[in-house]
Amino acid sequence: MILISVAGGFVAGTLLFDNTSLAAVMAACMFPAPYLYLTVRSSTAAREEIEGLENTMSIITNAYAGNNDIIKAVETYVEEKNRYIPEHLRIPTPFDEFVSEIRFINPNVEHGLYRLAAKVKNRYFTEWVKTLILCHHDRRLKFALFPIIKAMNDAKSMQIESDSMMVKVWRDYLMTAGLMFSVIPMMRFSNAEWFSLLTKTAIGKFLIILMLLTALATAFYVMKATKPSNR
Numbered sequence: 001m002i003l004i005s006v007a008g009g010f011v012a013g014t015l016l017f018d019n020t021s022l023a024a025v026m027a028a029c030m031f032p033a034p035y036l037y038l039t040v041r042s043s044t045a046a047r048e049e050i051e052g053l054e055n056t057m058s059i060i061t062n063a064y065a066g067n068n069d070i071i072k073a074v075e076t077y078v079e080e081k082n083r084y085i086p087e088h089l090r091i092p093t094p095f096d097e098f099v100s101e102i103r104f105i106n107p108n109v110e111h112g113l114y115r116l117a118a119k120v121k122n123r124y125f126t127e128w129v130k131t132l133i134l135c136h137h138d139r140r141l142k143f144a145l146f147p148i149i150k151a152m153n154d155a156k157s158m159q160i161e162s163d164s165m166m167v168k169v170w171r172d173y174l175m176t177a178g179l180m181f182s183v184i185p186m187m188r189f190s191n192a193e194w195f196s197l198l199t200k201t202a203i204g205k206f207l208i209i210l211m212l213l214t215a216l217a218t219a220f221y222v223m224k225a226t227k228p229s230n231r
Contacts (some may be wrong), residue, residue, distance in 0.1 A: 001034035011031075019199045022208055026090055029212045036223055040170060043163050047156065053120065054152050056095065057128055061145045070109055075099055094119040101202050109136055117224060124152040166226040175221050177215050184208075 004195055009030030047229045056077055066071035074095055091201030098116045102109060110133055117129035135142045188195040198204035 001037075005030045005033040011067050016181065017199050017208065018188075019205070022205060023198065024210055025209050029216045032216070032220075036219055039223055039227075040166070043166065047159060047163060050122065050152075050156055050159075053122060053125060054149065054156065057125065057145075057152070060095075061128075061149060062134070063144075064132075064145070065142055068142070070113075070136060071099065071102055082210055124155070125130060169222060169226050173218070177218075180211065180215070 006027045010023050010027035013026030014020065017023060017027070032152075051131070059077045059080065060073045062074040064070060067073060067076075078093075078096055078099055081093075094116055095120075097212050098112050102112050103114070106112065113129050117126050120126075128145060129143065131144050132146060135145070184195070184198065187198065198208065
């Protein structure tokens with residue numbers, strides 16, 4: 001991705017400025033483009049991961065509310081998850097490992113739950129597992145699991161709204177940057193003398209480099225302002 005970004009920046013700079021040195025500067029400015037892209041995309045990936053985790057917690061909670069057995073509740077989820085997946089394509093999850101550990105290695109449920117909480121980095125999940133541990137000692141507390149899932153769902157809904165705002169901010173930023181640089185090719189066709197002064201003289205090159213560096217700096221500023229919140 002870095003090679004494609006740098007090469008694309010050089011080609012675009014050559015076509016835009018008709019100057020090798022300015023094209024090289026533009027290629028250098030495109031170097032962090034994959035990092036910016038993956039940072040923005042990570043928000044979507046994190047949200048999908050949280051949605052899957054919330055669904056898992058909901059299935060296990062409902063099963064536990066019905067059978068009062070933590071192990072069987074987790075097994076219900078594992079069986080449901082693997083039902084339509086061929087055995088050779090199944091990917092072990094922390095919940096599969098929890099069941100295997102309890103059944104074949106260490107039957108201590110509380111110890112297994114602590115290990116399960118350590119494998120999934122999510123504060124709602126950690127609170128949910130701690131409540132499960134309390135339920136292991138007192139089953140009457142099982143209904144305290146549902147408010148945790150609801151709170152997680154509310155936080156997810158707020159994050160979806162935040163991600164939508166982030167997309168709008170990036171869209172506006174890219175449109176602004178595009179309009180800023182579109183002046184150069186327009187000048188090339190409307191006033192060749194001005195275009196030559198902008199791309200051939202030292203002061204013109206300095207202004208273009210300043211534009212490129214400003215676009216790069218503001219891209220990092222937008223990324224910082226729209227950085228996904230910690231889950």
